[in-house]
Amino acid sequence: MxxxxxxxxxxxxxxxxxxxxxxxxxxxxxxxxxxxxxxxxxxxxxxxxxxxxxxxxxxxxxxxxxxxxxxxxxxxxxxxxxxxxxxxxxxxxxxxxxxxxxxxxxxxxxPVNDEPPVLKADLIPMMHCSESEEVAITSEYIFATDIDSDDSKLVFTIARKPQHGVVRKAGITTDHFSQGDVISGAVTYKHTGGEIGLVPHFDTITLVISDGEAGPFVNGCCYDVPHPSFPLHQSFPVYDLNITVYPIDNQPPSITIGTMFVVDESFSAAITINHLSATDPDTAADDLEFVLVSPPQFGYLENTLPSVGFEKSNMGISVGKSWFHDRK
The missing domain is CATH 2.60.40.10 (Immunoglobulins)
Known part of the structure; x- marks a missing residue:
């Protein structure tokens, strides 16, 4: 209650x-x-x-x-x-x-008496990064101008960190950087979220753009206490830099041996996922393939399913490979 x-x-x-x-x-x-x-x-x-x-x-x-x-x-x-x-x-x-x-x-x-930084109008709204890789954040994605300041000294401060990676400057994780750092290629996004599976993940960096020459503190707009990352300005553009992280097929499949396979003399039996299975975080189960490296000494493997485009079973025909879905 x-x-x-x-x-x-x-x-x-x-x-x-x-x-x-x-x-x-x-x-x-x-x-x-x-x-x-x-x-x-x-x-x-x-x-x-x-x-x-x-x-x-x-x-x-x-x-x-x-x-x-x-x-x-x-x-x-x-x-x-x-x-x-x-x-x-x-x-x-x-x-x-x-x-x-x-x-x-x-x-x-x-009331505002001076001009704040202005973001470039035709910025590319989405960056692309491969799983566990690192990409440069360039002026195609973030760039601003200020008629009162040197554009290279504009400061980008991270108001909200990315969820699946980090922002780095010259290889070191940072929470702020200058436009000059961006122009020089020193600023990057590194994906640190590990394996993401089969579908892309989305990440966002929220940035506040300010004039680095205006002073070390801010009082008013977004914070009512001094914060060393913000200069003394009354207005701050806020920008969400969006990132799509794409999966990479960089992990080998993992094979699981199940129960003992038993077959009667002169007969055949189905090999199922209870006997042999595999998983791969980067690959759909139906796309996994088993390849016969060494054939059995006293028998052979067959795939009784008909070939693509045919209706007749392939029973009795020895095969050298099998798809994972054939054993379900």
Whole structure:
């Protein structure tokens, strides 16, 4: 039985005029002694008047929901519409499945006096990487310009790390790098997720682009405490770099010997997966092939299935190889 009261505490969200900002656990704090945070959900009760709320880059409408996990993983953003109004708010409801409470997240809009970095318009939206391999992150995938700064000194900071790999600079895992590093070819993505099976996996790196010459700290947009990776700017473009990881057939099959194979004198018997089987994380079972290296001394192997395009059985014809699916 739940006896505790669901409590919500908020800190004002600060965002530069016309910009977007991550909504995190620093802005919305939930207290519920009887419920795991993973069971906490939020619903949008009223849209902000001067912007929109986004989940993974897609706008949320009235009644749209997101989880505490989405909030904690920095998947929620507020996008300001660029108007001159310097205040906004979001009406939300939080629930643990039994109790619920409405609350307002206040937004302070900071006027902008300089130009933020701007991402190149025709960036390639998806990188490709083979399983367990490493690929360069080049300016075809991430590139920005800033009329107030040297473009090579723009800083890319990782706001959300990839789930199946790491970002490296000159061979060392890093959480930030400059555009000059990208141009020189020093920045890479390395897949570290091991075997992925038969289908591709998808990974994402969320990057915040800032002006490296502006100073060592940020106060306002996305964080209300100093963070050494961000310069002192009021607006930060956020970009999701998507990666497709493709499987590689680089593992040999594993053979399993089952129960003893028994056949009566002068008779035949079927060899099934109970006697002989194989698995391969990189290959579908029906594509595995057994090849006869040394024939039996007092008999022969036959595949009684008809050849492709024929109906007559191949019984009595010795074979040198067999497909895995023929023994099912």
């Amino acid at each position: 739940e006896l505790s009261i669901l409590k919500v505490f908020t800190n004002t969200l600060k965002v530069a005029e016309g910009d977007q900002c991550l909504v995190s656990g620093e802005h919305i704090l939930v207290s519920d002694m009887d419920t795991k945070l993973d069971d906490i959900y939020f619903s949008l009760q009223r849209l902000p008047l001067h912007g929109r709320v986004e989940l993974n880059g897609f706008p949320l409408n009235t009644g749209g929901t997101f989880s505490w996990g989405d909030l904690h993983s920095l998947r929620i953003r507020y996008q300001h519409d660029g108007s001159e109004v310097l205040q906004d708010d979001i009406l939300l409801e939080v629930t643990d499945g039994i109790n619920s409470a409405e609350f307002v997240l206040h937004i302070e809009v900071l």
